[in-house]
Amino acid sequence: MSERSRPRCRPATARHLLLLLMWLAHARAVAAAEATSRPALAIPDRLRLLVVAPHPDDETLGAGGLMQRVQKHGGRVSVAYLTSGDGYVDAVELETNSLKPKPEDFVDYGERRLHEALRALQAISISQKRLFVFGFPDGGLRDLLSAHWSSSTPFVSPYTGDSRPPYSQSLSPDTSYSGVALERELARLIIRLNPGWIAVTGPWDIHPDHCAAFHFVVRSLRRIHSSDPNFRPPVLLAYTVHRPDWPGFSEGTSLNAPPNVSPDGASWRFLDLTSDELDGKGRALDQYTSQMDIMAVLFRGFVRPNEVFAVYSKLPPEPTDVCGGAAK
Numbered sequence: 001m002s003e004r005s006r007p008r009c010r011p012a013t014a015r016h017l018l019l020l021l022m023w024l025a026h027a028r029a030v031a032a033a034e035a036t037s038r039p040a041l042a043i044p045d046r047l048r049l050l051v052v053a054p055h056p057d058d059e060t061l062g063a064g065g066l067m068q069r070v071q072k073h074g075g076r077v078s079v080a081y082l083t084s085g086d087g088y089v090d091a092v093e094l095e096t097n098s099l100k101p102k103p104e105d106f107v108d109y110g111e112r113r114l115h116e117a118l119r120a121l122q123a124i125s126i127s128q129k130r131l132f133v134f135g136f137p138d139g140g141l142r143d144l145l146s147a148h149w150s151s152s153t154p155f156v157s158p159y160t161g162d163s164r165p166p167y168s169q170s171l172s173p174d175t176s177y178s179g180v181a182l183e184r185e186l187a188r189l190i191i192r193l194n195p196g197w198i199a200v201t202g203p204w205d206i207h208p209d210h211c212a213a214f215h216f217v218v219r220s221l222r223r224i225h226s227s228d229p230n231f232r233p234p235v236l237l238a239y240t241v242h243r244p245d246w247p248g249f250s251e252g253t254s255l256n257a258p259p260n261v262s263p264d265g266a267s268w269r270f271l272d273l274t275s276d277e278l279d280g281k282g283r284a285l286d287q288y289t290s291q292m293d294i295m296a297v298l299f300r301g302f303v304r305p306n307e308v309f310a311v312y313s314k315l316p317p318e319p320t321d322v323c324g325g326a327a328k
């Protein structure tokens, strides 16, 4: 081949090639950095997982993929609902077409949300038998940690008007609304189920019920430990539902840890979901029609390729200031 006919790399093409190589190297470095900054959540076989949800839907938003993965690994998943989500005033007003819904309207709404929870769990093959309802006051869990800790000062729901669970499926319908009662009942359920892991909303969650749920789980574990020193606390995982700029609405992009959250004594772990798990999570969320009608955009923000958990290596110390108030 003569010098004249030999194909030559034009300077501009060479520059493009160089830029492409640099971009590939950069992309590879970013991917490697992301992989190391997103350590994977390793799930043991035959794990007993208890997911504690302040309201119906929180379990699927935060841990819908985790629940499916645990089952895939031969494990058993149980879900405990601390409240039935019956205090959503705007939604009840909308449902009843009334600006002054009656107490029974709020209970009906709670029943509806519990029914949706049942269908959501069925959508990811969790049996009705593994669903546990406490029926404690929606919007009142934080108050139970302070002013209504003692059973002598029970909380009265401003929505249902009840001072004890009005739901027939409640684990303890005769228990009055107090912090000490919820701690005791939750401890009973934990002893009964003996979970290896418990997943609950994190103390940094800005919804007071979500923050309080975390402290109730920690207190219940301490209560069990104080009466049985041989008790080995389960691994505690915290998931996030309500935070500023969380989860964001970039459909299809992976979630990082929630911004500006550095939980003491915990490390972030990431669970990449398969497409089947992602479909399952979407299907489960679709069952919450009462919430989808109001906040579909927020819900869709959680259907992402991964889930994020803070994993505690040991039980966190109980702070005196919890969820913006002094604890008893």
Ligand SMILES: [Zn+2]
Binding pocket: 054, 055, 058, 207, 210, 241
């Ligand atoms: Zn919630």
